[in-house]
Amino acid sequence: MQTEIIKIRDQDDFVLLERAGEVIRSSGLVAFPTETVYGLGGNALDPEASAKIYRAKGRPSDNPLIVHLSDPDEAGLYCETGELYYILASRFMPGPLTVILKKKKSNGRFIIPDETTGGLDSAAVRCPSDPIAHSLIRFAGVPVAAPSANRSGSPSPTTAEHVKNDLYGRIDMIIDGGPCNFGLESTVVKIDGDSLTILRPGAVTAEDLEPYCSSVTVSDAESKPGEVPLSPGMKYRHYSPSKRFYLVNGEDSDVIGFFMDRQKSENCALIVCSEDASVLEDRNLFILGSRNNKFSQAHSLFGCLREADASDADVIYARLPDRSGIGLALFNRLIRACGHNVINL
Ligand code: TXA
Ligand code: MG
Numbered sequence: 001m002q003t004e005i006i007k008i009r010d011q012d013d014f015v016l017l018e019r020a021g022e023v024i025r026s027s028g029l030v031a032f033p034t035e036t037v038y039g040l041g042g043n044a045l046d047p048e049a050s051a052k053i054y055r056a057k058g059r060p061s062d063n064p065l066i067v068h069l070s071d072p073d074e075a076g077l078y079c080e081t082g083e084l085y086y087i088l089a090s091r092f093m094p095g096p097l098t099v100i101l102k103k104k105k106s107n108g109r110f111i112i113p114d115e116t117t118g119g120l121d122s123a124a125v126r127c128p129s130d131p132i133a134h135s136l137i138r139f140a141g142v143p144v145a146a147p148s149a150n151r152s153g154s155p156s157p158t159t160a161e162h163v164k165n166d167l168y169g170r171i172d173m174i175i176d177g178g179p180c181n182f183g184l185e186s187t188v189v190k191i192d193g194d195s196l197t198i199l200r201p202g203a204v205t206a207e208d209l210e211p212y213c214s215s216v217t218v219s220d221a222e223s224k225p226g227e228v229p230l231s232p233g234m235k236y237r238h239y240s241p242s243k244r245f246y247l248v249n250g251e252d253s254d255v256i257g258f259f260m261d262r263q264k265s266e267n268c269a270l271i272v273c274s275e276d277a278s279v280l281e282d283r284n285l286f287i288l289g290s291r292n293n294k295f296s297q298a299h300s301l302f303g304c305l306r307e308a309d310a311s312d313a314d315v316i317y318a319r320l321p322d323r324s325g326i327g328l329a330l331f332n333r334l335i336r337a338c339g340h341n342v343i344n345l
Contacts, residue, residue: 003168005160007176014135021139023172024049029056031149031163032136033177034128036096036186036202037156037302038163039068039146040171041136047115050145056170059152064118065145066098066186070137072127078111078143079104079123084191087212094129096186096203101125116145126186132177148185155239155302155337158183162306183299184329190219201328203298218328238336239302241309241316243269245338249320250345256280258345262317269313271304273297276319284313294326301330305337 006016020030027049030041040056042049044067054061067078072089075081079101088099103110103123112123128134137144148156151166160176167174187202194214198206206216248255259280262268269284270276273291286304289296308316320342321330335342 001169001172003164003171004173005164005176006173008132009178014132017132017135017175018139020136020173020175021141024136024140024144025142027052028172029053030136030173030175031157031160031167031171032133032146032175033130033160033180034068034133034146035130035181036128036184037158037180038149038160039066039128039133039144040149040163040167041068041140041144041146043140044068044112044116044143044145046142047113050113050115053145053147056167057147057150057152059147061115062118063147064120064122064124065116065147066124066126066188067112067116068133068137068144068146069125069127070134072125074143075099075101075125077104079125082191084194084196084213088189088209089127091212092204092208093127094134095127096129096182098124098126098186098188098200100188100190100199112143124188130177130181132175136175153238153240155241155305156185158299158302162303165306179299181299182295183301183303184326184333187329201326201332203326203329205325205328207325239305239333240337240339241305243309243313243316244341245305245316245318246341246343247320247334247338248317248343248345254345255319258343259317267312267314269308269311269316271301271308271316271318273319284308284311286311294321294330297321297330298326301333 023030042053072093100122103112117123149163150157157163158180163174182203187204188200190197196213196216198218209216259270271286273288275291277285277287286308288300321327323331
């Protein structure tokens with residue numbers, strides 16, 4: 001399949017998105033930037049488009065897709081919305097928050113087809129704040145189903161180049177809008193009455209959500225302190241480099257010492273913060289950003305994983321991040337990327 005690449009660099013280029021909208025309306029697939037990661041978009045109301053998304057990514061068909069809207073109020077057309085949804089929408093949308101809602105029926109059938117939601121009776125809705133994503137959804141004139149635009153299992157793409165590496169020749173169009181702002185996927189929440197459960201941590205944190213509901217629970221047991229399984233759990237592997245990849249857990253000086261020893265004895269790649277980089281030899285170092293700036297670490301993480309994987313190293317190491325604030329999102333991606341291979345010093 002021929003993949004067309006369209007560059008959007010300024011407001012004048014936005015007219016080019018009209019054709020991208022047409023591609024989506026006619027069951028085609030378009031990869032596009034959002035404020036989190038690049039998405040692979042297709043018409044969420046068209047089972048054939050959803051089937052194409054699963055095929056292009058090599059994704060298991062029971063893993064549901066997020067439905068992207070240009071206006072959070074449109075969720076009411078397709079799903080049961082309640083008071084808490086609108087409170088969250090007015091505070092966090094457009095933005096990196098995805099909310100799971102029960103799907104609505106029309107003439108006895110779900111309006112959002114089973115093919116889009118992996119057979120579930122619920123749908124995840126999200127309203128991206130990125131102006132390119134917003135315009136594309138408006139031009140498409142339909143809700144846009146979009147998983148991250150990577151081959152299933154590999155790190156999510158944060159640049160058009162990453163999308164090209166994974167999906168060139170498998171989709172109709174790639175919209176190159178430059179690097180994504182945040183760099184990790186949206187926070188996914190489920191509403192239970194006036195409580196929230198975080199199914200996937202992201203830029204919108206539990207602390208951000210707490211003022212708007214009675215309680216926030218983080219569902220993912222792997223994200224809780226003290227519950228890091230030490231045995232390799234291949235079935236949990238996601239976002240993964242193809243090389244052996246380990247997280248290292250310990251005090252600053254212990255971790256640096258470990259990294260120095262490994263650099264001498266192994267052909268390894270190290271994913272480190274800039275403070276650590278200044279004391280390590282600069283061979284095969286991939287720099288996340290400052291230890292004090294988790295946004296910069298989130299922004300660089302998936303790119304570093306891809307680059308470390310493409311390097312000549314045999315094995316990759318990174319530090320186990322702390323779990324406060326958006327550190328929880330970093331932890332969640334890293335622990336899955338390494339398949340729970342943690343070296344405790
Ligand atoms: O930031 C993002 O959310 C990006 C951009 C492109 O918007 N999209 C994204 O999609 O990360 P994806 O498919 O890679 O991840 C969607 C996550 C999956 O973990 C999926 O299982 C969950 O959301 N999900 C989707 N619909 C769901 C539902 N109805 N119930 C429970 N989980 C759902
Ligand atoms: Mg994904």
